[in-house]
Amino acid sequence: MKALVKDKAEPGLWLQDVPEPETGPGDVLIKVLRTGICGTDLHIRAWDGWAQQAVATPLTIGHEFVGEVATVGRDVADVKVGDLVSGEGHLVCGKCRNCLAGRRHLCRATVGLGVGRDGAFAEYVALPASNVWVHRTPVDLDIAAVFDPFGNAVHTALSFPLVGEDVLITGAGPIGIMAAAVARHAGARKVMITDVSEDRLELARKVGVSLALNVAEHSIAEGQALLGLREGFDVGLEMSGRPEAMQDMIANMTHGGKIAVLGLPTAPFPVDFARIVTSMITIKGIYGREMFETWYAMSVLLEAGLDLSPVITGRYDFRDFGAAFDEAAGGRCGKIVLDWTSA
Known part of the structure; x- marks a missing residue:
């Protein structure tokens, strides 16, 4: 063969x-x-x-x-x-x-x-x-x-409750874009996705994000203002593996915010643990898919019109x-x- x-x-x-x-x-x-x-x-x-x-x-x-x-x-x-x-x-x-x-x-x-x-x-x-x-x-x-990477997106996006929440996604690669689609479908209020590639940000706009922000031109804080948010994002989905993306995400979370991290960094990097502690932020690492609860969720989401x-x-x-x-x-x-x- x-x-x-x-x-x-x-x-x-x-x-x-x-x-x-x-x-x-x-x-x-x-x-x-x-x-x-x-x-x-x-x-x-x-x-x-x-x-x-x-x-x-x-x-x-x-x-x-x-x-x-x-x-x-x-x-x-x-x-x-x-x-x-x-x-x-x-x-x-x-x-x-x-x-x-x-x-x-x-x-x-x-x-x-x-x-x-x-x-x-x-x-x-x-x-x-x-x-x-x-x-x-x-x-x-x-x-x-592409059910495998779709599963990564679903596992990450559904790590925390999304109904009525404001969601920040850093990294508009294919998995980040699929996670944005899932978040909107699952009832998030506002979904903002960031990247430096206009091509990928345009793909994100096609799945219905509230704001696709080029962070080479605008800060996440500016994105918050454009969306009318006053207290930060409730849920963060880090998809890029970039140190600056994780650092900016932490800085823009509300108190008690929750972050799911799928992006894999190439090397260790510092984060503001004082902010994590005093803002009571939860950070959860994601790898792969839950077997087979995530797969079930994928099929149901598609059946429901995603x-x-x-x-x-x-x-x-x-x-x-x-x-x-x-x-x-x-x-x-x-x-x-x-x-x-x-x-």
């Missing part, structure tokens, strides 16, 4: 013929239809410091996908051949304290699909049935292909992966999808 492979310990990716993945009695073999390009995939292609530490070559990359079940193992009961499915890309041990308590997203032995084991940028991908999410209701294939179509800005045949990755790396787009149906 064709697969997009990190074949060598150097920058680049290679489209190669590789064997179909083997499956066991509890596994599902999935024919891939579409895949989404993630920042993780860009790091692996660039072969930066993180990728050199995290990835052993050769490796089929990719973890955002939708596909059709081709075969199921003899012990699989709830997934059928022909089902349309996406997959949870964090494979957990099932034995640690958190796994046994139903908190699988907190497993310390998590292995990442397309990072620690062969992934989904291929004609077929294999997963344990326990990692498969069956789409029981109609869903657009492009959206189903529109994520503006976030999908490009689709390429998988053979044109070079151009697709270049666009994704350019930082001016939303989600880029690879189509594998021509394989």
Whole structure:
């Protein structure tokens, strides 16, 4: 089968013929239809410091996908051949304290699909049935292909109650924009998103944010004034990983404000802990998705009319992966999808 492979310990990716993945009695073999390009995939292609530490070559990359079940193992009961499915890309041990308590997203032995084991940028991908999410209701294939990052957005946005709250989102990448759409849909009063890219801020405007603010030109405090806020934001969603974004967010929260942090910094940085303490601010780290409560919430949100179509800005045949990755790396787009149906 064709697969997009990190074949060598150097920058680049290679489209190669590789064997179909083997499956066991509890596994599902999935024919891939579409895949989404993630920042993780860009790091692996660039072969930066993180990728050199995290990835052993050769490796089929990719973890955002939708596909059709081709075969199921003899012990699989709830997934059928022909089902349309996406997959949870964090494979957990099932034995640690958190796994046994139903908190699988907190497993310390998590292995990442397309990072620690062969992934989904291929004609077929294999997963344990326990990692498969069956789409029981109609869903657009492009959206189903990006359920993984959509889950990051939902997990972050729904960390704290949103009804009637004023929400600040720092970072208008695809996940930040999806989180903004979720916050509006979930009943937030005002949703402000910040970035320095006018292209991405324009995408955010298409999902209905109250204010998309270019922080290279205006401060968050100025944004507050434009929205008519007097006491600061109630909920913050930090999506950028930028020190200045986190620092500005803390400075613009109301007393008792709550911050969910998904953005991953590249290095430690100082924050104003005196402000956090005296303003009684809660900060919660977010990683991945709750299994499978977040997935349930995603499907229900789409059923209830949440529109994520503006976030999908490009689709390429998988053979044109070079151009697709270049666009994704350019930082001016939303989600880029690879189509594998021509394989």
